[in-house]
Amino acid sequence: xxxxxxxxxxxxxxxxxxxxxxxxxxxxxxxxxxxxxxxxxxxxxxxxxxxxxxxxxxxxxxxxxxxxxxxxxxxxxxxxxxxxxxxxxxxxxxxxxxxxxxxxxxxxxxxxxxxxxxxxxxxxxxxxxxxxxxxxxxxxxxxxxxxxxxxxxxxxxxxxxxxxxxxxxxxxxxxxxxxxxxxxxxxxxxxxxxxxxxxxxxxxxxxxxxxxxxxxxxxxxxxxxxxxxxxxxxxxxxxxxxxxxxxxxxxxxxxxxxxxxxxxxxxxxxxxxxxxxxxxxxxxxxxxxxxxxxxxxxxxxxxxxxxxxxxxxxxxxxxxxxxxxxxxxxxxxxxxxxxxxxxxxxxxxxxxxxxxxxxxxxxxxxxxxxxxxxxxxxxxxxxxxxxxxxxxxxxxxxxxxxxxxxxxxxxxxxxxxxxxxxxxxxxxxxxxxxxxxxxxxxxxxxxxxxxxxxxxxxxxxxxxxxxxxxxxxxxxxxxxxxxxxxxxxxxxxxxxxxxxxxxxxxxxxxxxxxxxxxxxxxxxxxxxxxxxxxxxxxxxxxxxxxxxxxxxxxxxxxxxxxxxxxxxxxxxxxxxxxxxxxxxxxxxxxxxxxxxxxxxxxxxxx
Numbered sequence: 001x002x003x004x005x006x007x008x009x010x011x012x013x014x015x016x017x018x019x020x021x022x023x024x025x026x027x028x029x030x031x032x033x034x035x036x037x038x039x040x041x042x043x044x045x046x047x048x049x050x051x052x053x054x055x056x057x058x059x060x061x062x063x064x065x066x067x068x069x070x071x072x073x074x075x076x077x078x079x080x081x082x083x084x085x086x087x088x089x090x091x092x093x094x095x096x097x098x099x100x101x102x103x104x105x106x107x108x109x110x111x112x113x114x115x116x117x118x119x120x121x122x123x124x125x126x127x128x129x130x131x132x133x134x135x136x137x138x139x140x141x142x143x144x145x146x147x148x149x150x151x152x153x154x155x156x157x158x159x160x161x162x163x164x165x166x167x168x169x170x171x172x173x174x175x176x177x178x179x180x181x182x183x184x185x186x187x188x189x190x191x192x193x194x195x196x197x198x199x200x201x202x203x204x205x206x207x208x209x210x211x212x213x214x215x216x217x218x219x220x221x222x223x224x225x226x227x228x229x230x231x232x233x234x235x236x237x238x239x240x241x242x243x244x245x246x247x248x249x250x251x252x253x254x255x256x257x258x259x260x261x262x263x264x265x266x267x268x269x270x271x272x273x274x275x276x277x278x279x280x281x282x283x284x285x286x287x288x289x290x291x292x293x294x295x296x297x298x299x300x301x302x303x304x305x306x307x308x309x310x311x312x313x314x315x316x317x318x319x320x321x322x323x324x325x326x327x328x329x330x331x332x333x334x335x336x337x338x339x340x341x342x343x344x345x346x347x348x349x350x351x352x353x354x355x356x357x358x359x360x361x362x363x364x365x366x367x368x369x370x371x372x373x374x375x376x377x378x379x380x381x382x383x384x385x386x387x388x389x390x391x392x393x394x395x396x397x398x399x400x401x402x403x404x405x406x407x408x409x410x411x412x413x414x415x416x417x418x419x420x421x422x423x424x425x426x427x428x429x430x431x432x433x434x435x436x437x438x439x440x441x442x443x444x445x446x447x448x449x450x451x452x453x454x455x456x457x458x459x460x461x462x463x464x465x466x467x468x469x470x471x472x473x474x475x476x477x478x479x480x481x482x483x484x485x486x487x488x489x490x491x492x493x494x495x496x497x498x499x500x501x502x503x504x505x506x507x508x509x510x511x512x513x514x515x516x517x518x519x520x521x522x523x524x525x526x527x528x529x530x531x532x533x534x535x536x537x538x539x540x541x542x543x544x545x546x547x548x549x550x551x552x553x554x555x556x557x558x559x560x561x562x563x564x565x566x567x568x569x570x571x572x573x574x575x576x577x578x579x580x581x582x583x584x585x586x587x588x589x590x591x592x593x594x595x596x597x598x599x600x601x602x603x604x605x606x
Contacts, residue, residue, distance in 0.1 A: 013333060016121070016340050017157060020114045031106035032165055034099045039170045041096035043177055045089050046307035049300065103162060111158025119150055122336060130345040131411050132372075140223030145339060148218055149332035156329025163322045171312060178308045181301050188287045189309055192279050200323055203269050208327040210262050215335055217255045224248050266324060273319075284309055345413050348431055355424045356433030359518035361387035361549030363408060364420040370400075370407060377403045379572045387518075390542060390550040392560025394590065395569035401553045404569070405521045408551070409438050439517030441525035445508030447496030452481055453488040455496070455507055459515040467514055474540045475510035476533055477503065501528035509537065520550045531558055538562070557594045566590065 368381040419426040457463040568576040583590040
């Protein structure tokens, strides 16, 4: 099904994080200032070294640096002057270290906050997406994007931004000092660096492609692990431990090989940088040596220039790492954006004017037709349910029963005018207000690894103990809870693993009842309990609130025979409709099913 809310215009890659840069621009600007100060302090030292040579060569403080910036010098001997200069270098180094710490304190701090905000944004958006998104997206893949990909983005906006800024500022300051020392030698030194942008661009594109494949394979690895752990009971029951270990090892081996390919690519980059740096050193030694021998520049200038050239090499090496961080970060950001740019198929049609009043429970379906991924599921369904009525919904597997009740809660897109709740078009209801007043209990309930009490009050955080007990009693669960070690405070384990199938379903029914819904949907919610218990549950649910509209999906006639009326679906259409007695008189699908189940009960009783 096409997304009716989709847009042809795709937001830019960095649109998801650009707002955070604006929000934290104060910290980033301050970090940039600290980067400038750090580099300035660090890069002054080679210039001071030049002055040290000048002291010994001239036996006095006559260098341009000292006469201009250190006019307070009064030491007369060369040794005293050198000691002062050495102490100055130590002080500058300590200050540079302090400001380097402040750089990390501001920029890395900012990246952690951006990571936190982006993780929250991703989690919030995932909760808004429609059922269809989770039908086509694997859980392990989502987890990989929310963990590994998010960390790669943080490294890009934290250490990546810090090192690229440090590299640019450091190169600018270093070049300034080098030009002041010897413009001619600077030109010789920079000539081989013209090839560097080409290398960065070429290898950067290769890294981006490889890392995209690595992250996709990491998702496959997560999926394999998640499915094995979630399906451990099935794996053990069929004795497939070895087969699953081999499957996981295969995926893991593919992941390792992709990472080894990345390591080879990165391993190629750094030797190239070393080769480039060595070439620059040879050029400086050759041409600089000639300038010294020709007395064009003093030896101190040559030594200082050589020190600055080495200071330029670290930014070049760092650039390789920064390129890797950037390409990994953008590849991961693209994967995260695929989720963030996915619009929910079901959402409020407008920001204001939506209906959100108390729900009375009237449901009207008008020629309801629905298809999922191009496959017809419901066809021309028309029925009206008045407040307080109990409706049974039956039919063969795949007849559209669950889809029908899902559309009433607007879990899937609905065409305007086909579903009305309390005479209000379903699309004009505020989603939160609508779903807050509909209670769902399904055949396969999901329970959280928490206490039974918290699982029951999941839809109503303010439910008091009296309401919990009433809901549990109505679901025929109270007596089971009292037998547990800690009663309502018993931890049920992941997915309620410590409970039986029937206890899980009854907990889900109690959870639905605890929200005091105006519409209660029981989607085959008692399939794991015996017929007698099921009958008691339905009677208690009906007595709990006579004004509540109840929709009961079941394969058992005993579950729906007391309903006000029953709908029998066949291939997405209403084949039969009426009360229990009326449907028996029709002698159709319902009557045939009733006689079959009645015969089964008689045989079991023998």
